[in-house]
Amino acid sequence: MPLGLYVSVPFCRSKCSFCNFASGVFSRDKMNGYIAQLQEEIASAETRATILHAEFERSVDSIYFGGGTPTTLSPDQLGCIFQAIRNEFHVQPDAEITVECAPGTLRPEILDALLQGGTNRVSLGTQSFIDEEIKSVGRLHTAQQTLADINALRAAGIANINVDLIAGLPHQTAERWRASLDQLAQSGVPHASVYILEIDEDSRLGRELIAGGNRYHAHHVPDSDLAADLYLEAVDFLDRAGLPQYEISNFARPDFESHHNLKYWTRQPYFGFGLDAHSMLRANITSLDVESVRFANGDDLLTYLAGSAQQEPTFIGHQGASEETMFLGLRLNRGIDLHTIKPAITQSFDREIRELLNLGLLEQSGNSLRLTSRGRLLSNEVFERFITVPAALAAG
Ligand code: SF4
Numbered sequence: 001m002p003l004g005l006y007v008s009v010p011f012c013r014s015k016c017s018f019c020n021f022a023s024g025v026f027s028r029d030k031m032n033g034y035i036a037q038l039q040e041e042i043a044s045a046e047t048r049a050t051i052l053h054a055e056f057e058r059s060v061d062s063i064y065f066g067g068g069t070p071t072t073l074s075p076d077q078l079g080c081i082f083q084a085i086r087n088e089f090h091v092q093p094d095a096e097i098t099v100e101c102a103p104g105t106l107r108p109e110i111l112d113a114l115l116q117g118g119t120n121r122v123s124l125g126t127q128s129f130i131d132e133e134i135k136s137v138g139r140l141h142t143a144q145q146t147l148a149d150i151n152a153l154r155a156a157g158i159a160n161i162n163v164d165l166i167a168g169l170p171h172q173t174a175e176r177w178r179a180s181l182d183q184l185a186q187s188g189v190p191h192a193s194v195y196i197l198e199i200d201e202d203s204r205l206g207r208e209l210i211a212g213g214n215r216y217h218a219h220h221v222p223d224s225d226l227a228a229d230l231y232l233e234a235v236d237f238l239d240r241a242g243l244p245q246y247e248i249s250n251f252a253r254p255d256f257e258s259h260h261n262l263k264y265w266t267r268q269p270y271f272g273f274g275l276d277a278h279s280m281l282r283a284n285i286t287s288l289d290v291e292s293v294r295f296a297n298g299d300d301l302l303t304y305l306a307g308s309a310q311q312e313p314t315f316i317g318h319q320g321a322s323e324e325t326m327f328l329g330l331r332l333n334r335g336i337d338l339h340t341i342k343p344a345i346t347q348s349f350d351r352e353i354r355e356l357l358n359l360g361l362l363e364q365s366g367n368s369l370r371l372t373s374r375g376r377l378l379s380n381e382v383f384e385r386f387i388t389v390p391a392a393l394a395a396g
Helices: 028-043 045-051 075-088 108-116 131-136 143-155 174-187 204-211 215-220 224-240 259-265 301-305 318-329 343-348 350-358 373-377 379-384
Strands: 003-009 059-067 090-101 121-127 161-167 191-196 245-247 250-252 270-273 278-282 292-296 314-316 362-365 368-371 392-394
Touching: 003 075, 003 259, 003 278, 028 045, 028 075, 028 270, 028 301, 045 270, 059 075, 059 259, 075 108, 090 259, 121 143, 131 215, 143 161, 143 174, 161 174, 161 224, 174 224, 191 224, 204 215, 224 245, 224 250, 224 373, 259 270, 259 318, 314 318, 318 343, 343 350, 350 362, 368 373, 373 379
Parallel strands: 003 059, 003 270, 059 090, 090 121, 121 161, 161 191
Antiparallel strands: 191 250, 245 250, 270 278, 278 292, 292 314, 314 392, 362 368
């Protein structure tokens, strides 16, 4: 089965107040060192897979550059990464190649480098079409720049564009949210991602909100009930606009679903490179109950630059694989086909499934089990019910 590749680029022009990713603003020197390390990591992918007893596939049908902001790299640096991938892997001619871009960073020479690398899909971290909301979280672009980028991408032949929106940003109101949704629909992009602002202590804004302070416009953040209502409104609005929901946070015109992200939710193999990148490959161990191998790099940049960010792998057995199929598949609106899950697993979760059906968080028709729209709002609580204790054996 062809692989999906993920490349993490943890550099940004500024750090958004709500961001809890391993990303930041770093010097050119660090960026150069990072590219060198990334090239080395990609070149040794097969060796790493062999050491981990994982199946290595050279054929690739999706590549995703995320982060961070990959378009903060120079055209040469982007070219080096594309070349490193093509040296090591066979990228299928129709592979989906996505690059995340911050609006306003798509200079003509960057766009050129993306096209030369084969990019055919771009995800714009728009977050809102209201300038006050965008500015309040520390982003440097304007709504107008997003629209200009969409036009530039189309003119360059990239029509497969995603726009991200966040419900619950400071200064957001129901009217402003509708204006953002209207603008998104008018732009005609075929894919949208809608997230609810996460409030946790891993971001400056989250910490300020928890502390009840006023910095980072925290006192202008709408309450969680309004944020949930805004998300539900987006689900209805985008459906009417021809972009039905296909995953908790994702909406697309028919045939424009993200092939790469579908790999994560349907447990197809992928190989990640760079800071905090995760991978899952099929296991190549016949004598043990091991179905797949998950492994990752840590999220400390200096450790990564020193070439020692690789963490211990986790071997997933057949029971763990079925559990993952369950809670990852439930992210999709089409849900899971209970026929594809081992009967012993569905039986072991019989009580949980019945409770969640009674609570109106799951619904079942025939063999298909899916989240309800309320279940999507409380998805983490639902998924927790499907994770048992040692589904996976940590390798020593
Ligand atoms: S651009 Fe994205 S990755 Fe960078 S700081 Fe903002 S949210 Fe985080």
